Amino acid sequence: MRFSAIVSGSKLPNWILKIKESSTNGKWHEVVSHYHEIKKAGVQTVDVSVFPPILKAWSFLSHRHGKSLHACLIKQGLDSFTSIGNSIMGFYIRCGDFDIAVDVFNSMRRSRDSVSWNILIHGHLDNGALVAGLWWFTNARVAGFEPNISTMVLVIQACRILGTKHDGLILHGYVIKSGFWAISSVQNSLLSMYVDADMECASELFDEMHEKDVISWSVMIGGYLQWGEPQVGLQMFRKMVMAPGIEPDGVVMVSVLKACASSRDVCTGKWVHGLVIHRGFDCDLFVENSLIDMYSKCKDAGSAFKVFNEISQRNNVSWNSMLSGFVLNENYSEAQSLISSMRKERVEIDEVTLVNILQICKYFVHPFHCKSIHCVMIRRGSEANELVLSALIDAYAKCYLIEIAWEVFARMRRRDVVSWSTMISGFAHCGKPDEAIAVYQEMDRDLVKPNVITIINLLEACSVTAELKRSKWAHGVAIRQGFASEVTVGTAVVDMYSKCGEILASRKAFDQLPLKNIVTWSAMIAAYGMNGLAHEALALFAEMKRRGLKPNPVTTLSVLAACSHGGLVEEGLSLFKSMVQELELEPGFEHYSCMVDMLGRAGKLDTAIEVIKTMPDNLKNGASIWGSLLSSCRSYGLTELGKEAISRVLELEPLNSAGYLVASSMYAADGLWDDAARIRVLAKEKGVKVVAGYSLVHIDNKACRFVAGDGSHPRSDEIFSMAQQLHDCIRIDEKKEGNTWPAVIECLT
Structure with a gap:
């Protein structure tokens, strides 16, 4: 570049001024345009302040032109000026040429x-x-x-x-x-x-700060949330609100709402919601979406939906947050309605939406819809997303399309621990524990480190096999991987051994757990009940209460089931009464069903009918309750009483073979062959598939299935002979027991 003259007249200063103004306003094209005007005029300047803005403009517009200007500055010797050298460095750094920038810096040894x-x-x-x-x-x-x-x-x-x-x-x-x-x-x-790095050091530094602004408080609140101490973060927020001159901003509000969601503190969340409205942050979409998330995770989907409806301009995050909230709270019908609204509003679905839809398909067991979502994923190119693929595998497996789930898994380019765990869980769910265990072994060969969920799924698969040798192996895997002391894993070990009939191993695993939660105690109580040790279940239940743990509905159900299978009617009735009066727990459908089953097994069918009459109307349409009553009517030959139970069972579960088989058996036992034949014809007309019941018997440490009349196993004669002896030993104690049911009826009504 060559200039014909050195000008210090009136025109050049105006161009230089315009270049600097345009640079200040970020108008890079105008900077370059003014520079070209100087060049066309043939003007040469010694004012080095004009070149830094020009170099900055070229860094945004043209790397090639910037390098050309650099060459021109070298020719003129202007690169020796510190400001020019710094601008040249800045140009190359903005263009990503760090090596050249370093070369320029090294050439400035005297001027830097x-x-x-x-x-x-x-x-x-x-x-x-x-x-x-x-x-x-x-x-x-x-x-x-x-x-x-x-x-x-x-x-x-x-x-x-x-x-x-x-x-x-x-x-x-x-x-x-x-x-x-x-x-x-x-x-x-x-x-x-x-x-x-260290929250304790952060707290000390915070205390030493004389002037704390809103960012300081926000960092500390977010830090406590990050370190798993949301309650301390909420206490910090309360101090912040009381501090003079500090006004929380939207970022702080979002952090606090996350803390409320993490600690499931809906009361504080509502207080923060009030502050949000008072401070005018209810127009901040980021804050509103955080409110939806907070209410959803605090199990208050109704309030989350109210916030959602009040948002004037929703984005994808708003829709997905509400959809995730409905799915998290198992409001699947509402989630379906929301998806329809998304379609009407032409909201673009993304990977989060797809994962939630797959959760809905899994819940309703919709295999066709799973395939439809899979097609959408292929069209959108979402198959590259590992999280979506894992959700798809899980949905296929829960819809019993395990072969398709395996095909999807086999085609995955990169399998993480989530996808491996999902595949193990899928095989276990579909009654294929051998395949589930084989997947874990392949995962181990691929050197993929399992997590807690993987181990729990493996233990579940072994519990399905009910083979002690495999179960001990899986327990060993949990110990070697360092997860045996985890509460969730330890609870799964207790359950696994109980399903193998090894109640002593269950109790040993229970006692070795350093920390036990209510789920662990419930699992051990259920283990005793499952193995016919009803008195031990009651003793453990009493010990749990002595240790200050309050039973939940699952715990009480486990004890009731133990009483039912152990024939402890009086104890079961007493527990049911205390559940309402002392524990202040509202009985659910499962509790009533267990009570009916317990009373029916003991032959107290009149009392069982009274239990059904006292149930809330919304719980009376449960097939299992009427199924228990029907089974008892068959056992005690009460055909007339069983007729109502038959109509209820077949109405509520028209495609379940169990109701038809029990009804036909009851009529046949009473000599009503025409009625028995009618039930079988009805089942055939409805296309009901009969699923044969089976027994698991351990032979040489291996669980073998035996179906009535199946002689395929080489030792079937021994097994059926043993089974007959067991049936001959079964006797029902028909001694009269005091009827404590009226007291239970009274406390419910």
């Missing part, structure tokens, strides 16, 4: 200043080259140059991201010595660094 160092350090750190940026920062300190505030903040952030706590401590000392400590942005950056 603090700005030169800051440009180089800031450029590396701002573009993610953290290690290199920290290295240049160290060199700058050795050379005696000081970073500016923005560079200092980036250096602290780099230490935080890299997790170098030791370097962070050294940096903290430098901040104090160099006088940066008084600057709030530097203080808050240090606070963020400590929050990620």
